Amino acid sequence: MHQLTGELLNSRRRPATRHQKASPGRSVQIIFEDKDIIVVDKPEGLLTIATDKEKTRTLYAYLFEHVKSKKPPEMLFIVHRLDREASGLLVFAKSEISKRQLQQQFKEHNAGRTYLAITEGQLVRNQQTIESYLAENRMHRCYSTQDRSKGKRAITHVRVLKRAAHRTLAEVQLETGRKHQIRVHLAEQGHPIVGDQAYGSRTNPIRRLALHAAKLAFKHPRTGKSLEFVSQPPGVFGSLM
16 A cells, blocks of 8 residues: 555644644644744645735744744745645745745755645546646636646646545645646546535535645755655545545
């Protein structure tokens, strides 16, 4: 059995090094922290950064309060984002230099982001790479286009880990990190992620998006040491398969 499949079916979140309250019924887990970076496990339902409608109840806001309370106070910078409805691993930087170094790793594909997604229906191929240009309409809904002038190049690698009667568990690796990339690419294959009503899902049995950022790998921006973090998917994922 594949390692991530085993984790999904027997999931338990490992203890975090710190615990910080995010909102009623949810918590932010700080998995790793030093003077340069913070790696966190985000719960579903929490924005990464502020929007026009929500300014304070965000992952960035909670972590900013955390680093500001240190002596001396530290800074915080966004490296990448995770959809509000998804859960899992994110890394933040504590300096502009660390931020740029980490973002360069993602851009040059020297850092890895692995997700677990449960889709509606059966994905046809056991392994595939989906490539398109992603654009966004006035309703903030993303879609694929072959017109390079309208969209940004998006590449998603998908591998089937397990099949059930009406669903598929897939391991998804991002080569690029566009807004809603995994959700759009899977939906346009005819298999939206369970609970993703914005992109055509017809079921929502666990009352959340069945997408989890399960693994994050990169080199430490200061020391160059290879780091890898794994997050157990929520226990409710097991009930879907």
